[in-house]
Amino acid sequence: MNAVNPNAAAKEQLSPIGDKVMAIREVFASGYTKEYAWRVEQLKQLELLIHEKQGVLLEALAADLGKCKTEAWISELGFVLSDIKHTLKHLKKWMKPRKTSTPMGAQPGKSYVLPEPLGTVLIIGAWNYPFQLLLAPLVAAIAAGNCAVLKPSELAENMSKLLSEVIPEYLDNNAFAVVEGAVDETTELLAQRFDHIFYTGGEAVGKIVMAAAAKHLTPVTLELGGKSPCIVDSTASIDVTAARIVWSKWMNAGQTCVAPDYVLVDKSIADQLLVAIENKITAFYGESTEASKDYGKVINQRHFQRLANYLEDQKVVFGGRQNIQTGYFEPTLVLNPPLDSDLMQQEIFGPILPIITLDSMHQAIPFINERSKPLALYLYSNNDEYKKKVLLQTSAGNVCINDGFMFMTNPNLPFGGVGNSGMGSYHGRAGFDGLSHLKTVMERSFKFDVSLRYPPFNKLKLSLLKRIL
Numbered sequence: 387m388n389a390v391n392p393n394a395a396a397k398e399q400l401s402p403i404g405d406k407v408m409a410i411r412e413v414f415a416s417g418y419t420k421e422y423a424w425r426v427e428q429l430k431q432l433e434l435l436i437h438e439k440q441g442v443l444l445e446a447l448a449a450d451l452g453k454c455k456t457e458a459w460i461s462e463l464g465f466v467l468s469d470i471k472h473t474l475k476h477l478k479k480w481m482k483p484r485k486t487s488t489p490m491g492a493q494p495g496k497s498y499v500l501p502e503p504l505g506t507v508l509i510i511g512a513w514n515y516p517f518q519l520l521l522a523p524l525v526a527a528i529a530a531g532n533c534a535v536l537k538p539s540e541l542a543e544n545m546s547k548l549l550s551e552v553i554p555e556y557l558d559n560n561a562f563a564v565v566e567g568a569v570d571e572t573t574e575l576l577a578q579r580f581d582h583i584f585y586t587g588g589e590a591v592g593k594i595v596m597a598a599a600a601k602h603l604t605p606v607t608l609e610l611g612g613k614s615p616c617i618v619d620s621t622a623s624i625d626v627t628a629a630r631i632v633w634s635k636w637m638n639a640g641q642t643c644v645a646p647d648y649v650l651v652d653k654s655i656a657d658q659l660l661v662a663i664e665n666k667i668t669a670f671y672g673e674s675t676e677a678s679k680d681y682g683k684v685i686n687q688r689h690f691q692r693l694a695n696y697l698e699d700q701k702v703v704f705g706g707r708q709n710i711q712t713g714y715f716e717p718t719l720v721l722n723p724p725l726d727s728d729l730m731q732q733e734i735f736g737p738i739l740p741i742i743t744l745d746s747m748h749q750a751i752p753f754i755n756e757r758s759k760p761l762a763l764y765l766y767s768n769n770d771e772y773k774k775k776v777l778l779q780t781s782a783g784n785v786c787i788n789d790g791f792m793f794m795t796n797p798n799l800p801f802g803g804v805g806n807s808g809m810g811s812y813h814g815r816a817g818f819d820g821l822s823h824l825k826t827v828m829e830r831s832f833k834f835d836v837s838l839r840y841p842p843f844n845k846l847k848l849s850l851l852k853r854i855l
């Protein structure tokens with residue numbers, strides 16, 4: 387059999403991007419990124435970057451998405467810092483061999499799983515959390531001992547430019563690179579051989595990424611989106627439910643992959659919930675959300691127009707005001723939209739929340755199951771039996787009962803989609819495991835070389851083997 391050099395194919399495609407990827411692959415092959423000390427140093431450098439550059443990072447987030455400082459801190463910089471802290475605390479333990487028992491037939495011997503880095507990871511980020519979505523996968527990549535090429539989203543242009551400047555300042559330049567650009571550059575990157583591709587973004591590009599990865603048999607993590615339902619039954623505390631829905635829907639002007647996309651509410655409490663949501667919007671953002679420094683903006687005019695089109699022929703019961711020049715799009719509530727309208731067919735990914743009233747809460751489960759598996763599912767209820775039923779009879783990447791995306795704050799919970807909302811997961815150990823190969827090791831002793839398994843076989847050997855295995 388001919389030996390195949392995995393770097394040979396990539397070497398054929400000479401280009402600045404190809405050269406960069408090749409150089410990084412060679413650094414990985416040199417082996418030093420596997421060292422615990424190197425991983426810790428890089429994670430600490432990332433920590434330092436966030437502390438020292440927080441001013442310019444916050445400015446970039448404000449320029450791209452109108453993010454206020456508190457929101458940007460919680461959901462972007464602070465989020466990554468706490469991921470680093472958790473990783474540094476547990477990394478030594480995660481890297482250790484994970485012992486398992488060894489069956490009698492393989493005694494004397496020992497068995498374990500040894501995590502090893504995959505190699506060079508391509509991380510492609512999305513624009514809505516342009517810092518966190520690129521850097522949190524990077525934390526996992528570093529922890530697992532990998533090299534990485536980062537491709538920030540070109541739509542968050544200020545953050546993309548800034549990261550291309552500050553990452554080389556703080557991190558090991560030989561092991562990491564930032565490649566800026568849009569479709570052409572991403573396409574060129576995807577033509578290279580990587581050992582893993584970690585993509586965050588929409589479903590259509592997810593398919594392009596997976597098709598490109600298939601050419602090299604490269605494994606992928608796809609962090610996609612979809613329409614995340616939010617169920618509210620008549621036993622829920624209306625006031626707390628409204629506050630948490632408003633918090634999770636209008637953070638980042640609704641441009642959050644795990645924002646509730648639509649609400650399914652028991653019709654007996656629908657009016658109360660609507661009023662409570664409207665009151666919370668006013669309480670959080672003031673009488674004029676346009677004047678609020680805490681309310682973000684829509685990323686660009688293309689997305690703005692997409693959102694404005696969703697409102698055509700809909701029954702807007704709250705909000706709806708817009709200014710395409712500034713990106714201001716008022717928190718907007720739509721009551722009982724036609725289910726075949728774009729608003730209910732496409733992921734909204736913006737500040738519009740459809741409210742759908744149900745005659746019976748039993749209708750919620752088939753409603754969800756008739757659609758693609760969502761990234762997140764929210765249930766506000768005090769009814770334990772109903773909670774159990776929804777959990778067992780629906781599928782979603784992540785579920786939160788009686789809150790918005792609070793599960794994101796727990797680094798012990800893997801985060802990822804299922805079905806059309808993605809594959810693979812990360813955060814904390816899930817990220818470390820996802821970007822490691824969990825290598826199986828069995829070590830046998832030379833003692834007791836029982837001949838039972840060796841030919842020639844006979845009836846006695848077979849019956850003994852049947853008892854052992």
Ligand code: NAD
Nearest residue numbers: 511512513538539568569572587588591609610611612643
């Ligand atoms: P985007 O436009 O920023 O695209 C994502 C990345 O794909 C970018 O880096 C972009 O350069 C690249 N890209 C775009 N077109 C490409 C092409 N034709 N070929 C190769 N690469 C290409 O982001 P988006 O797709 O608008 O992101 C929004 C979607 O992402 C929503 O569906 C949202 O739910 C999802 N999302 C998911 C998560 C998650 O963690 N699961 C987080 C954020 C966003």
